[in-house]
Amino acid sequence: MTSAKARTMPGVMELLPLDQIAFQNMLDTVRRNFERFGFLPIETPAIEFSNILLTKSGGETERQVYFVQSTGSLKQGDEPELALRFDLTVPLARYVAEHEQQLTFPFRRYQMQRVYRGESAQRGRYREFYQCDIDVIGKDQLSVRFDAELPAVIYSIFRELEIGPFCIQINNRKLIRGFFQSLGIADGERQMLVLREVDKLDKRGEQKVRDTLRGEGFALEPAVVDAILAFVGTRSQGHEDALRRLDAIAVDNELAAAGVAELREVLGLVRALGVPETHYALNFSIARGLDYYTGTVYETTLNLHPEIGSICSGGRYEDLASQYTRSRLPGVGISIGATRLFWQLQQAGLAARGRSHVQVLVALMDEANLPLYLELGTQLRLAGINTEVQLETRKLARQFQYADRAGIRFVAVLGSDEIAKGTVAVKDMRRQEQFEVKREDLIKTLRVEIQQGEVMDALSGQAAP
RNA sequence: GUGGAUGUAGCUCAGCUGGUUAGAGCACUGGAUUGUGAUUCCAGGGGUCGCGGGUUCAAAUCCCGUCUUCCACCCCA
Structure with missing residues (x-):
C-alpha cells in the first residue's frame, strides 16, 4: 500500500x-x-541571508523569493532570515x-x-x-x-x-x-x-x-x-x-x-x-x-x-x-x-539525444566463469573503456535486451566456444552486426570502434561525445 | 495577485443525450525448446473514473463545493 x-x-x-x-x-x-x-x-551557496537578496530589488522579486526556515525557527514564530537565491x-x-x-x-x-x-x-x-x-x-x-x-x-x-x-x-x-x-x-x-x-x-x-x-x-x-x-x-x-x-x-x-x-x-x-x-x-x-x-x-x-x-x-x-x-x-x-x-x-527537436556512458556490457554466459568476466571487465576499464559486467544469471536474449534498452552499444560474449578458440564475440547493437576478435585484440578493436562511433555522432549531430 | 479551462490505467485518450462486471493504443510482466535485442504472435497484471456532497430506482456521465494541473495577463532565464 x-x-x-x-x-x-x-x-x-x-x-x-x-x-x-x-x-x-x-x-x-x-x-x-x-x-x-x-x-x-x-x-x-543556494541559501543566502534574505537581507542580502532583497536589498536591491523591489516588490516583484520579493514576490518570487522562497524564504527558508528551519522547522525549529518556524515553530518559534521567527521571521525567516534566509532565502534561496x-x-x-x-x-x-x-x-x-x-x-x-x-x-x-x-x-x-x-x-x-x-x-x-x-x-x-x-x-x-x-x-x-x-x-x-x-x-x-x-x-x-x-x-x-x-x-x-x-x-x-x-x-x-x-x-x-x-x-x-x-x-x-x-x-x-x-x-x-x-x-x-x-x-x-x-x-x-x-x-x-x-x-x-x-x-x-x-x-x-x-x-x-x-x-x-x-x-x-x-x-x-x-x-x-x-x-x-x-x-x-x-x-x-x-x-x-x-x-x-x-x-x-x-x-x-x-x-x-x-x-x-x-x-x-x-x-x-x-x-x-x-x-x-x-x-x-x-x-x-x-x-x-x-x-x-x-x-x-x-x-x-x-x-x-x-x-x-x-x-x-x-x-x-x-x-x-x-x-x-x-x-x-x-x-x-x-x-x-x-x-x-x-x-x-x-x-523544437534541436536537442541531441544523449548516448549512454556505458560502452560495453560483458555478458554472463556461464555462471562458473563469472571470475573470468569480472577480470575482462577490469581489463577494459583499465584501458579507459566504460564497462558493465552482467552479474545476474539471465537468458542471453534478456541480456541483449537489457543492453539495447539501456543504450549500451557493445556486448562482449565470452562463451565456451570463444574460450576454446581464445576469442571474444562482440555484438554491435546499433549496427546489428557481430564480429569475433582474438582476446588480445579486443581492447584495440573496441577503441577503434568507439572512436569511429564518436566521429559519426559528431558528423550527424546526434550526440556530443 | 486577476481572468479562463482541465481532471478516466504509468503515458495519450475514448466513453453519444445518466442504464448491467469502465475501454483502446503505447508502456509493463511472462511465454513462443538448447547461446542473440528493439520487429511478429499469445497470455497477464494494473483504475476508490481528482476529492466531498446533492439529484435519481440508477452517476465516469447532471448540479454545487473543493482541490489539482494547465493557459492568458504581470514578470522573467
Whole structure:
C-alpha cells in the first residue's frame, strides 16, 4: 500500500539518464567555452541571508523569493532570515564585496548553478533552473572593450552547440535613454514602462502598442509615438549597415551620443574578435527588463526559431555591489538559462539525444566463469573503456535486451566456444552486426570502434561525445 | 495577485443525450525448446473514473463545493 503519489512539484525539470547526459553535454560545452575565454569558476551557496537578496530589488522579486526556515525557527514564530537565491548576479555582488581584498581585478568569473523562483507554473517556466553566468567586474572602472568580448563568447558557445543559425542582438541603454530624453520622456521609470510596451511589438502587433502609448497611461503625442516606433524598429544587416545606421542617428543629446560611440567601439571589436557579421546586429528594441543595466545590452535569438525567444542575454552595469561596499564595481555579464534552453531545444527537436556512458556490457554466459568476466571487465576499464559486467544469471536474449534498452552499444560474449578458440564475440547493437576478435585484440578493436562511433555522432549531430 | 479551462490505467485518450462486471493504443510482466535485442504472435497484471456532497430506482456521465494541473495577463532565464 502506497502512502503518497510519487510526483515532483510543478516547475522543476527532471530527466531520464540519456536526456540527462544530453543536458550535461550542453553544460559541458558552455563551461568549456567560458574557460576558453579565461573565466574562472566560483560557486555560492543556494541559501543566502534574505537581507542580502532583497536589498536591491523591489516588490516583484520579493514576490518570487522562497524564504527558508528551519522547522525549529518556524515553530518559534521567527521571521525567516534566509532565502534561496533567485539569480546569480546578486550573490556575485555579495561575493565580490566580501572577498574584494583577495580578488584580482578585472575579476572574470563563471558560475553554473541552480536558482529558485516562486513562479506560477507555465510552459517553459521553471521554479528551479540552471543559470550559466559570466561576468567581468572591474574596480572603479571597466573598459567598454569588455562589452565586446562577451558576444565572442556567446558566438563560440552556440556555434559549438550546433543548434542552427543565431544572431546576437545589441543595443545600448545610454542611447535609448538619451533618445527618450530628447523626446521629453526624462523619467527613468517612465522610459522603462514605454520600453516594456514596445517590447510587446511582436506579440501584440504594432497597432495595439500604438494605441496603448497614446492612451491614458502614457498619453504620448502621435508624433512622439511615431518617432519611438521608428527608432525601435531599427535592425541592422551586416557590419557596414550597422555603422551606417549609427551615423544616421540624428538625436541631439549627450547621453545618446555616448551610447552611439560605445556601440561603434563594441561593433568594431566584435568584428575584430572574429564573430561573423551574420551573427550580430543592432536591434534598438532590445532593452532588457532589469533596470540595473546602464550601457550595452545583448539578447541572442535563433534565426529559424523566433518562437523560442532569447536564449542568452545580459549587459553592462555601472555599479554591481553598491549595497555591500563603498568601492565602485562596474561590470558586464551574460546569462544563459540552461534549463529552459534545453527544454525549448527539445520542443523544437534541436536537442541531441544523449548516448549512454556505458560502452560495453560483458555478458554472463556461464555462471562458473563469472571470475573470468569480472577480470575482462577490469581489463577494459583499465584501458579507459566504460564497462558493465552482467552479474545476474539471465537468458542471453534478456541480456541483449537489457543492453539495447539501456543504450549500451557493445556486448562482449565470452562463451565456451570463444574460450576454446581464445576469442571474444562482440555484438554491435546499433549496427546489428557481430564480429569475433582474438582476446588480445579486443581492447584495440573496441577503441577503434568507439572512436569511429564518436566521429559519426559528431558528423550527424546526434550526440556530443 | 486577476481572468479562463482541465481532471478516466504509468503515458495519450475514448466513453453519444445518466442504464448491467469502465475501454483502446503505447508502456509493463511472462511465454513462443538448447547461446542473440528493439520487429511478429499469445497470455497477464494494473483504475476508490481528482476529492466531498446533492439529484435519481440508477452517476465516469447532471448540479454545487473543493482541490489539482494547465493557459492568458504581470514578470522573467
